[in-house]
Amino acid sequence: MSRRERGHLEAEVMQLLWSNPGGLTSAQLESAFTQQRRPARTTLLTVLSRLEDKDLVARTSAPGGAVFRASQAxxxxxxxxxxxxxxxxxxxxxxxxxxxxxxxxxxxxxxxxxxxx
CATH class of the missing domain: 4.10.340 (Interleukin-10; domain 2)
Known part of the structure; x- marks a missing residue:
């Protein structure tokens, strides 16, 4: 897999969340990437955590795991x-x-x- 420029993965995750206002689990986010561009699950979870720290993403608990949503349009x-x-x-x-x-x-x-x- 080729390396993304700094901040690109965050931007890609935000685009996916804005396109899915109901929210996505980390597994759904991971599967939204093409096989060639798919980040490791740990990398994706780190990015989601950083986006939460920036108040850009909200995490809610759900039966199938955490659901991530964009905090604002x-x-x-x-x-x-x-x-x-x-x-x-x-x-x-x-x-x-x-x-x-x-x-x-x-x-x-x-x-x-x-x-x-």
Whole structure:
């Protein structure tokens, strides 16, 4: 198996959990990966534990084993990540200018509609 870049497995696990809002067991998560890209069960459990520590994943007990769910919708996660990055900027105006400059016309139209009272 080829090595993933740092953070890629976490991102793949989150995508699977966002695609399955009812949650998945570790076995279901493991089987969602192709044979060539399947992480070891211990690696997957470590990633799930780290995602729990980051409050991105919630674990609940179930008869068939623990069920893992994303703690928030993907759109909420993206929005909070964007806000956190903006908060860390020394020059918010410049950061926003670059961000808005990178948006598509469709995204700009959405922003215009959202900014109207």
């Amino acid at each position: 993907q759109s909420e996660h993206v929005a909070s990540s964007m806000a956190r990055l903006l908060e860390s900027s020394a020059d918010r105006n410049s950061a926003l200018t670059h961000f808005v400059g990178s948006l598509s016309e469709q995204d700009l139209d959405t922003l215009r509609k959202l900014s109207r009272p």
